[in-house]
Amino acid sequence: MKEHLPYKISHLYLHESLASPTLDSSTHGHYLVFWWRSVALAHFFIEPGQEVTEEQYYQKLVAVLEPSLLFYGAKPAANWARFVVERDVTTLSAFMNPLFEAFIPSSVPAKLPVSVVICTRNRARQLDQCIRMLQQLTCLPAEIVVIDNAPSDASSCEVVARFPDVTYVKEPRAGLDIARNTGVAAANYPIVAFVDDDVLVDPLWIYQVYQTFQNPEINAMTGLVIASELETEAQEIFEKHWSFNRGYTDVLYDTSFFTKHLFHGPPVWEMGAGANMAFRKSVFEKVGLFDEILDAGAAGCNGDSEMWYRILSHGFGVHYNPRAIVYHEHRRELGNLKKQIYAYMRGFTVAALLQQDQVPKANYKRRFYKYLPKHYLRLTIRGFPRYRSRNLTLWAEMKGIVAGFFYYRRNKQFSTALRHKQPEPGRLLKTA
Structure with a gap:
């Protein structure tokens, strides 16, 4: 059996350097994620054993950056590609900074009125890591609520006890959507954001979630999910074929999207992932709560996408905001x-x-x-x-x-x- 080789994930910040990274692929592949300051722009894979020349690297880089830069306002005939190839950071910065001025805050509030809900079960290590990261954000949520879903031990409760400002709620009925509904009821703030216990969140995640809902037409949002490791074959398969990553440009899902796809059923599963989603709490009064016959402990999954479907069918909007970023730990075993x-x-x-x-x-x-x-x-x-x-x-x-x-x-x-x-x-x- 052919040995599986891992992928090294590298985050490359183009405002700091345009030099090509070391791309030795003899013992591992590469997964390169490109940023302009706090905005993720694109990614590409280099397979194990694949040789990529410097010229090929910059050709790939320009190709994957183009859709994002066009979205953020670059003109098709602009000279930015030449600045990238020539590694001219100074001139590229003069071009890029105005494009991103409205999307990269110069300062953010210390805290915003957002409730973060973490649904968990018997995953103390992941939960501890997730809470610690949430409490170290540049912009903090007003509250963190942990829903302990039908636990078989006290490990989650013991983790939360170490964080006095985190609310613990035990939900004895098994089922992810049951836990989500318990979280909605426990939330005290008008925006309810959900994260999985196996994600780490970007420092500006709460700020970006809150900004999304400044548009009164938006009642739900999803965000960008980036893999946190690609060490095993299972993780590679998931990221390449089942990825939570929905791209690097905003998408507004509204009534027109819904009606356009009625002929073969709106593909609401393409809108995002439950690992990174948020809602106006008031929308649940209009469309109902999560359908509890779905998701873990019941049908299997898709309680999140069914909720997005219901929101769209009621005429409300859902925004995919790729600047609201989390990092997901994929399952390691086949x-x-x-x-x-x-x-x-x-x-x-x-x-x-x-x-x-x-x-x-x-x-x-x-x-x-x-x-x-x-x-x-x-x-x-x-x-x-x-x-x-x-x-x-x-x-x-x-x-x-x-x-x-x-x-x-x-x-x-x-x-x-x-x-x-x-x-x-x-x-x-x-x-x-």
Whole structure:
């Protein structure tokens, strides 16, 4: 069996240097992430054993930077590419700084009225690391709430006890969306942000979350998720084929997006990841809480995307803001990855069928009966006989889809009541 080689993740800050990094790929690959100050702009992979000349490096760099720079206001015929290739940081800075002036704050408040909710279960190490990072941000949340979801030990409670300013809530019923709903009820501030316990957050994360909601049309947001390590084959497969990274340019999802895709079912799973999302607390009063038959402990996954779907179907906007950044620790073991992908596809199936129940014109059945069979037949043929890399999870995916159909048929009658469940009435929100 061929030995798997890891990838080294390097964050390169172009305002500091345009020199090409050392790209020895004999013992590992490279995953390069490019920044302009606090704004992530692009990334690319260099595979283990792949030789990249300096000229090829700068060609790749210019190509991946272009979409972001066009979004931030650069003109197609601008000279920035020449400044990059010539490694002229001074001239490039004079070009770039005005583009990013509105997006890079010169100063930020010490604290903002945002509640951060962490749903966790028996993961003391990750939880401790996540809380410590949240308490060291440049801009702090007004509160941190930990929801301990059906724990089998006291490890999470013991971790939170070390942080006097963090609120601990034990939720005895198993299920991620049950925990999320408990977090919504416990939150005291008008913006509720969720992070997974296995993420680290960027120093300006809270500031960027809060800024997103200064647009009154926005009722939910998602943000950029960057891999924190790519040491194992499972982590590589996930990042290359199932990544939470949705790109480096803003996307506004609104009614036009929703109606445009009704013919084959709006692809709400493309909007972001539950590892980095936030909501106006008031939106739950309008659209209901998370559907508790989805996600961990139930259907498998997709409670987050089903909620985005419901928000869009009610005519509200969702903003993907790539300047709100977290770093995610992917599962290291192939067995755990396959379980994760099985849960994703099971939850995807249940959520899509529930979404079609809500809006019958959302033709998700077209995806199941027309697109997906062709898709998996093509992957099965292409992967034969060795089924490596992307194809290692094919069987888990197909089993997840079938399991999702059966789960939906058994449980769909419980979903409507759960979707219309409201937050606790009369709860006074703090604003500062």
